[in-house]
Amino acid sequence: MASRRISSRLFHPQIHGRTYSTAAASPSSRLNLPIDYKSTPLLHHTASTLPDKLDLPASTSSKSMNLYQAINSALRTALAKSNQVMLFGEDVAFGGVFRCSMDLQTEFGSERVFNTPLTEQGIVGFAIGAAAQGMKPVAEIQFADYVFPAFDQIVNEAAKFRYREGATNVDIGGLVIRMPCGAVGHGALYHSQSPEALFAHIPGIQVVMPRSPSQAKGLLLSAIFEHNNPVLFMEPKVLYRAAVEQVPNEYYTIPLSEAEVVKPGNDLTVVSYGQPMYLCAAAIESAERALGASIELIDLRTIYPWDRQTVLDSVKKTGRAVVVHESMVNYSVGSEVAATIQERAFLRLEAPVKRVGGWSTHTGLIYEKFIIPDVTRIYDAIKQTLDY
């Protein structure tokens, strides 16, 4: 497992100026263009939209941050707010391989911010134990691809802790497990995975994935302080440096298990979360222009327990739905969303619910762009669903 020690610099596409999976975009591309994070409507490029969107006072001060800085800001806010908060994992002390814990050990001391030995099952087990004594441990798994040694601790222990303790009233609600996830251009088999669907199958844990810096901070603080359940917090690592927006400086939260209608529309609903939200926004823009349709975009934000009502209300209005995510399409979040829509909005549906996800294979290095959904595939799914 030494491969994870590959410097995180490798995972910042801008440094190399290109990704290693180059074949999918061609000079003639009109759909598969690079996401321009500077102009995407999904980010708060100015502070003016923040107070309204995040329900904060107009006097709220903010700062331009990328995703890793927003995570860092959330962790700093959390460590300052409560001395129950602890932060640990592999290489966390010097700032983390993705810089998310920069300066935090210096500020809060090595008792609360520290390195652990290289053992994922140990990290999660340790975190469960600390949470059981009332602490708020924020454990880091260096890549979501390496969470599997801790699968037993998460599934059999963390998720079932409150249930099996019953009337002793002991729980591990303070537990948060953070992990970078998702494709990054050249992560191949073990630096690309998005295992959220595996965890969404487990009652007892909340699974969250933010799409932007301001969302990441609000959702992470919510996970630590506002929800008394163990939370798996998945951070799309391709956004760590790419997504930049205004992020409030103060403590604020975004509730878990509530989806966000990012853009209203009447003819079709696109449901997604995490990085593909940007691809969806681009595909929707093209589709609305080319096909003259009005498309609603929903960000799930929390993958489980998920906000069924918001999605169902939308689909009952539009009659059509496309679900988009990076991870493999079969037995996926898309499968659950599609089945729920079919069951509860059957009479309103005018087309089958389309799932757009990674193909049912592994993320072979040079094939990434062909395997995970791109703007073209999302555009095509929208078009097919509208044409049905």
Add this chain to the structure above:
Amino acid sequence: MILLADSRTLYRSLLSSAKIPRRWGSSISQRPGSDRVRFPGAVNSKFTTDMEFINPTEVSHIPTYRVMDSDGVLVDKTRKPLDIPKEQILEWYKNMLTVSVMDVIMFEAQRQGRLSFYMVSAGEEGISVGSAAALTPDDVVFAQYRETGVFQQRGFTLKNFMSQLFANQHDNSRGRNMPVHYGQNYPRIHTISSPLATQIPQASGAAYALKLQTLQNPDIPPRVVACYFGEGAASEGDFHAGLNIAATRSCPVVFICRNNGYAISTPTLEQYRGDGIASRGIGYGIDTIRVDGNDIFAVYEAMREARRIALSDGGKPVLIEAMSYRVSHHSTSDDSFAYRARVEVEDWKRRDNPIIRLRKWLENEGHWNEDIERDTRDQLRKDVLKEFGEAERELKPPLRSAFEGVYEEVTEEVQEQMQDLKRIIETYPEEYDIRQFKDGINGL
């Protein structure tokens, strides 16, 4: 002791004012001409020109600490006398007897189909009672499942045991766990879970939390975590993770391995080839001792000292390997004579077990005799059977307990599922017997 807030300020001012070059934990360089290696991974290793592999069979085995022999006589005549009050020792004895009497009755009850499952502790009552006796009520315990004596010693009542075994409405785990998966809030013994060894890294994390809490608030008395597991569980990856992380983070935790010779059918020869579990502790840099688990005095003294060590130097883990023999079957689902000789078991039962040994000591001291033994056993049997009968007749928890407790609040999705189940039961009442559940259909 420096408060965290202070240490933070101190650290900051050190960083900003001092011109001293920052030293990194791993900054270790080789001194010229030294006879010792200064690699960062082994900073005090002597050079040698003898190419010699360390052969574990040639290293002397870790000795087993004992206080009294199998006749209940103190072995070391020169040692200072036991500093344990007689009343306390009698209480231990009664606690071991209680577990033993309950075990016989419940094993039989399971055989009659009156409860779904049971696991006895025969031969290991001394380890659990003796070690728990050295803990304070504020210490926290993580157990495996064969530590009934720990619960008995820490105030779990016969009613608590029976409620859990029969999964009735007074069961702490609300009828959700298999029998013998006990748990209590205070003195805290975390509810037992079936997956082996998962509690070991959890114990390390809990111990770290206790240490931090005392560091943050010196009014909180120092506490330790005691973590129990068998020698089979020690083969799991979580054992490695838990001990290593406890050592690197200096956690005040005492690991107690019950080495009883078998993991279900697997003898230790197929479990490991080193010198038991104790030899591994040293490899992790952990203070380690092996004790005679049939000798409750040895277990108690070792645990008392382990607790002291665990709280020294700002916290450190300790490993105790307590040797015993699993006299019983692994569980009610196991017939151990399929893989070991009946005569071997009978030998252990007759020749040496913790209850007989302590009884001999008590008799030698004039604190116990045949009459008291018979009366005590009769009374315990009556007490157990009384609670047994009452627990068996009690109602089960309401059906909503099946759904509650997954999350802090029942999700809207699950609320719908509860209503759906209610509808199903009401539509097909002849298909479900819900009379034994509290509040019947209204329990949903």
